[in-house]
Structure formats: structure tokens, C-alpha cells
Amino acid sequence: MSDWTAFGRVDADGTVYVKTAEGERVVGSWQAGAPEEGLAHFARRFADLVTEVDLTEARLNSGAADAGHSLTTIRRIRAGLAEAHVVGDIDALTARLDKLAGVAEEKAGEARAAREAARGEALARKTALVEEAEKLAAESTGWKTAGDRLKEILDEWKTIRGVDKKADGELWKRFAAARDGFTRRRGAHFASLDSQRKQAQQVKEDLVAEAEKLRDSTDWAATANQLKDLMTQWKAAPRAAKEAEQKLWERFRAAQDAFFTRRSEVFSARDNEQRANLERKQALLAEAEALDVDADPKGAQAKLREIQAQWHEAGRVPREAAAGLERRLRVVDDKVREVMDSAWRRTTKEDNPLLAQMRAQVAEAEERLARAQAAGDNRRIKEAEQALASKRQFLQLAEQAG
Numbered sequence: 575m576s577d578w579t580a581f582g583r584v585d586a587d588g589t590v591y592v593k594t595a596e597g598e599r600v601v602g603s604w605q606a607g608a609p610e611e612g613l614a615h616f617a618r619r620f621a622d623l624v625t626e627v628d629l630t631e632a633r634l635n636s637g638a639a640d641a642g643h644s645l646t647t648i649r650r651i652r653a654g655l656a657e658a659h660v661v662g663d664i665d666a667l668t669a670r671l672d673k674l675a676g677v678a679e680e681k682a683g684e685a686r687a688a689r690e691a692a693r694g695e696a697l698a699r700k701t702a703l704v705e706e707a708e709k710l711a712a713e714s715t716g717w718k719t720a721g722d723r724l725k726e727i728l729d730e731w732k733t734i735r736g737v738d739k740k741a742d743g744e745l746w747k748r749f750a751a752a753r754d755g756f757t758r759r760r761g762a763h764f765a766s767l768d769s770q771r772k773q774a775q776q777v778k779e780d781l782v783a784e785a786e787k788l789r790d791s792t793d794w795a796a797t798a799n800q801l802k803d804l805m806t807q808w809k810a811a812p813r814a815a816k817e818a819e820q821k822l823w824e825r826f827r828a829a830q831d832a833f834f835t836r837r838s839e840v841f842s843a844r845d846n847e848q849r850a851n852l853e854r855k856q857a858l859l860a861e862a863e864a865l866d867v868d869a870d871p872k873g874a875q876a877k878l879r880e881i882q883a884q885w886h887e888a889g890r891v892p893r894e895a896a897a898g899l900e901r902r903l904r905v906v907d908d909k910v911r912e913v914m915d916s917a918w919r920r921t922t923k924e925d926n927p928l929l930a931q932m933r934a935q936v937a938e939a940e941e942r943l944a945r946a947q948a949a950g951d952n953r954r955i956k957e958a959e960q961a962l963a964s965k966r967q968f969l970q971l972a973e974q975a976g
Contacts, residue, residue, distance in 0.1 A: 578617040582661030584609035601659045620662030641681035696736040711756035775814035785829035852891040862906045871913045932969045
């Protein structure tokens, strides 16, 4: 304050003057007290102006204030300095305001350019949205997708600001016309679908009826193929009305699920059984492979026959394991046969147990023939003669081979 009061004086009659580069001018009158108090009063007014300028400058530099509004404030204060009822360094404040006005003008110009660019961008965005809407309205047949996109365009449209009223109105008319055109075209399309939907409903009712006939089938492979074919037909058929489509689909799917669930249960039970069979055959195979064929060929042969009988009783195993198991069992069987054949070739006719067995069978056949002849039964005689001839023939062949 003391510095600012140096720029003014109060004369004897109470007139208050401010000192400027152009000279003194009257700014008021002070009659209420000492001259120093008068100067301090008018200096406080000057301080208020300086405070307003400080605040304006700070807001301008920080970007918190609109540059145009700041410029208006600066010009207002600057214009009022020539007649302001204040005491202070008016010349310095004038220079400061002139410099600050230049800064504000520059920032206001930048803001105007940015607004113009934003308006141009907003106009371009809305124009692009209108053109997209017009293309959708004229060409699109993806009704749901296009309808959803038009809603998105409208939502985006509402967020775009800055287009001048006239241009915005013209663009809106084009957008509204495109949206209405799309709505009419879509309505016409769906109206034409009504008859097709009725036909589709009948087709799918027939498919459902076929599927429901097959739900209890136990012809697993053929029925599965038939149901897959029905599914292919279902997918190829047009859609019925939404509610009818859903109900028919639920019936169709239920029929399929019923069949495939039963098939899965049967296959699961079969797989469990085959896995158990597999374990049984693996145990039998381990037993067969453990036979000491060389030490006891006959015992090994007898035991192998028992194993083979149990093997067939064990039932089926999973397909991927069957071939390997059978191949390993044949190896054991081939080994037993080879050892037995070798033993057979080493025996004499008299010691050959097979020949002894065949001679016993011939003797038994001779006894049956004798009994038939004693009974005088021609039918039994004929049958006994045929049986005896056959056994003698086999015995002769065996003895020749030995």
C-alpha cells in the first residue's frame, strides 16, 4: 500500500490525485480524515483491481477459465483504468494488462480453432453415421445385427456435440429416414416369412414324430445314424415361429437324449463287462504262458484245453485288446502242438497212445456189430458196419502215417 500511495496525493481541499506518465488526474475527494487515510482508501481500490488481474491471469494460465471470457475481463479492466478512482501504478498495470490481453487473444484463437476442429470432427462423425445407417437400410438383410447397429448409431449420435443446428437437423432427417426405411423393409420381410414359418413348423413336427418313434430302439448303430440324419434335416429346415420352434426343439432333443442315454448306459455296462472279461483273459493268458510244455507236454496240453474252455466262457473283451490276446494264446497253442507232434513222431506204433486209442475204438465197433448181428437188427447192423469201416480206415491211415 505504501508503494501505491506514492502514486497519488491529497491537496488542501481534500481533492485526491493519481500520478501517471501523462500527468495527474483527479480520482476523488477525501474529507473523512487525514490525507494519508484517503490515499490508503484509494490504494485499496487499486489493490482490488490488481487482485482481480492476478486471479484472471492465474485462471488463464492454468486453463481453468475460458480464454474468451478472460479476454473480456482483461479488456474491461483495461478500459476502465483511464477513469478508475484508484491510486497506484496505473501505467505498470496498463502494460501488464496489454501483455495479458495478447496472451488471452492467442489462447482464445487456439480455443476457437479447437472448437472449429471439434465441430468439423463432430460433423464428419455424424455424416459417417448417417451414411452407415443409409447403407444398412438399403442393403442389409441381417435384421437383428443391423437393427442393433442402428440403435448403437443412435446412442453414439446423442453423444456427439458441436454441430451447428442447421447441419445437425439435415443429418438427423437423413438418419431418421434411413431408420424408418429399414424398419419398413424388415417388417415386409418378416411378414413374408409367416407362411414359411408355418411350413417349417409342419416339417419339424414330422421330424419330431420320427425322432420320438426311435427313442426306444435298441438297434444302436442304425438308429444313431437315423437320428443324426434327422438332426441334419432339422438344421437345414427353416425356423418356425419362436415359441413353436422352442417347444418342438425340446421334444426333438428329448427324444434324442432318451435314445443316446440308454445307448450310453448299455455301452457302459458292456464296457464294464468287457473290462472284467479282459482281466479274466489276462489271468488265463498268464497261466497259459507259464506252462512248462517241454517238461510235461501232455499235462501242458490238458491244462491248455482247460484254459481254452475257460477262455471262450470268459466272453468278449475290448476290441483294441482282443487281437493281441488271441495272438499270444495262439503262440502257446502252437508251442504245445509242436512239442506234441515231436513227441508223436518219436513213439512206435505199439507205444503210440493215439493208435492204441483208435484200435480200441475199432474193437468196440466190432463188438457193436456182433451184438447187432446177434439181435438180427438190420438197421443196427448196417450202421455198425459203416462205423466199423470208417474207424478201420482211419486206423489204417494213422498206421501208414506213423
